[in-house]
Amino acid sequence: MKEAELKTNKDVILTAKDLSKTFSNASQQQHVLKNLNLDIYRGDFTVIMGNSGSGKSTLLYALSGMDRPSLGTITYRGGEQPEEISKYSNDRLAKFRRNHCGFVFQQNYLNDSMSALDNVMVSGLLLTKDRKALAGRAKELLLKVGIGEQDWNKFPAQLSGGMQQRVAIARALAMDTDILLMDEPFGAIDAKNRTILQELLLKLWEGDGKAAKKTVLFVTHDIDEAILLSDRIVMMSASPGRVYKEIIVPFSRPRNRAELVQTAEYSAFRNRLLSLFYGDIGDKIGGDEVVL
Numbered sequence: 001m002k003e004a005e006l007k008t009n010k011d012v013i014l015t016a017k018d019l020s021k022t023f024s025n026a027s028q029q030q031h032v033l034k035n036l037n038l039d040i041y042r043g044d045f046t047v048i049m050g051n052s053g054s055g056k057s058t059l060l061y062a063l064s065g066m067d068r069p070s071l072g073t074i075t076y077r078g079g080e081q082p083e084e085i086s087k088y089s090n091d092r093l094a095k096f097r098r099n100h101c102g103f104v105f106q107q108n109y110l111n112d113s114m115s116a117l118d119n120v121m122v123s124g125l126l127l128t129k130d131r132k133a134l135a136g137r138a139k140e141l142l143l144k145v146g147i148g149e150q151d152w153n154k155f156p157a158q159l160s161g162g163m164q165q166r167v168a169i170a171r172a173l174a175m176d177t178d179i180l181l182m183d184e185p186f187g188a189i190d191a192k193n194r195t196i197l198q199e200l201l202l203k204l205w206e207g208d209g210k211a212a213k214k215t216v217l218f219v220t221h222d223i224d225e226a227i228l229l230s231d232r233i234v235m236m237s238a239s240p241g242r243v244y245k246e247i248i249v250p251f252s253r254p255r256n257r258a259e260l261v262q263t264a265e266y267s268a269f270r271n272r273l274l275s276l277f278y279g280d281i282g283d284k285i286g287g288d289e290v291v292l
């Protein structure tokens with residue numbers, strides 16, 4: 001990879017510097033991340049790929065302040081001053097997450113005893129008791145993700161997996177944070193619905209051009225999902241986890257999947273990624289997990 005390919009004029013919003021994460025049990029230490037360095041750009045859609053166990057989730061948790069690094073720093077640069085969040089107290093870190101981070105996981109972690117609407121509203125209750133305003137905003141978001149009024153009062157168990165994940169996306173958007181962290185969000189969704197959800201996510205992220213784009217960090221094993229969605233693909237190598245390669249996705253937006261996949265440029269780029277997975281670094285990042 002030529003350095004020039006990675007140049008960008010976007011601002012950095014998050015920096016991981018010499019990030020290491022070690023888990024210890026009684027008998028051994030596992031160095032999951034070691035001296036990892038990464039810049040995330042404001043408004044970028046960044047995909048993180050790598051073998052199972054290479055530390056993708058651990059990296060996401062560190063970048064969002066869900067967990068702390070063992071060594072190294074995480075700096076948030078979205079405000080007036082850089083903030084070294086890895087040094088924050090637990091309370092301050094929780095506040096940082098609330099203000100800046102929305103999460104969507106593979107398991108949607110919806111509250112089973114709450115309606116779809118309440119699931120989307122619940123985090124807002126931490127900040128305001130104005131239920132009417134919260135409900136209004138939650139309904140707007142549910143409509144945006146394709147959940148109609150007839151389903152607002154249903155419980156998660158009454159909704160399909162794809163619909164549950166739509167609710168989880170609405171919930172992640174409810175606090176209007178500047179960063180959205182998505183850890184294999186469509187990994188458990190069937191292929192057809194996955195395609196629909198990818199397109200929905202792209203539309204939401206691209207927005208109407210008026211509001212600033214959210215910074216998205218998205219973990220996936222699916223190479224076509226990575227290309228369709230992202231501006232940049234960060235490939236991790238495992239044991240210990242590091243950034244092995246960063247690749248800019250060279251396709252203009254808005255992207256139309258049906259048209260894009262038929263172009264020679266798409267095939268060439270996809271093949272280049274595949275040869276990285278299977279050739280060069282296949283054994284390091286687990287090419288066998290890449291969905292073809």
Ligand SMILES: Nc1ncnc2c1ncn2[C@@H]1O[C@H](COP(=O)(O)OP(=O)(O)O)[C@@H](O)[C@H]1O
Nearest residue numbers: 023024032050051052053054055056057058059
């Ligand atoms: N809380 C934890 N305690 C102990 N080990 C953990 C913990 N979280 C993750 N690990 C270990 O760290 C490694 C990387 O995990 P993870 O970040 O979930 O990888 P990935 O998301 O790439 O599959 C795994 O071997 C996992 O078992």
Ligand SMILES: [Mg+2]
Nearest residue numbers: 056057058183
């Ligand atoms: Mg993971």
